[in-house]
Amino acid sequence: MDETPFVKFDSPKEHYIANACVVWCFDDRFYKLLKAFGKQEGFGHIDLVKVAGGAKALAGDASPDRDFVLNQIKTSVRLHGTKRVVLMRQRDCGAYGGSKSFADADAEKNELMKQLHQAQEFVRNEVPGLAVDGFFADFDGLYSAV
Numbered sequence: 001m002d003e004t005p006f007v008k009f010d011s012p013k014e015h016y017i018a019n020a021c022v023v024w025c026f027d028d029r030f031y032k033l034l035k036a037f038g039k040q041e042g043f044g045h046i047d048l049v050k051v052a053g054g055a056k057a058l059a060g061d062a063s064p065d066r067d068f069v070l071n072q073i074k075t076s077v078r079l080h081g082t083k084r085v086v087l088m089r090q091r092d093c094g095a096y097g098g099s100k101s102f103a104d105a106d107a108e109k110n111e112l113m114k115q116l117h118q119a120q121e122f123v124r125n126e127v128p129g130l131a132v133d134g135f136f137a138d139f140d141g142l143y144s145a146v
């Protein structure tokens, strides 16, 4: 076969150990924040689960979405030896109607921090032995839910 690629690009063939499995909202306004976070943490490889609402489904009741995201985490652990999970929720997320769904900025942050804690607890129970961090993404940076 002598076919010209649509895009010519050399991807690495080596397998890797993931520094983290990251569950992040697909809202592109926060993609550069993810890159900055990864740089600060020194991530070489992450398994990125980029879905609307980020860790939203993990904080809720049993659902196909919750199963899906949890299975992505388990798959990251199985395939890439992942020992750390990063769960993200964000300011003004379309997955729950944006900031206008809350009384004020503090109420929004407090509710999402609470849900992050619920999601962290759920993942810790489902996949023992993982470090599970929660982060709230705001327009001025990333805040730890610890």
Ligand SMILES: [Zn+2]
Pocket: 025, 026, 027, 052, 053, 054, 090, 092, 093, 094, 095
């Ligand atoms: Zn979002």
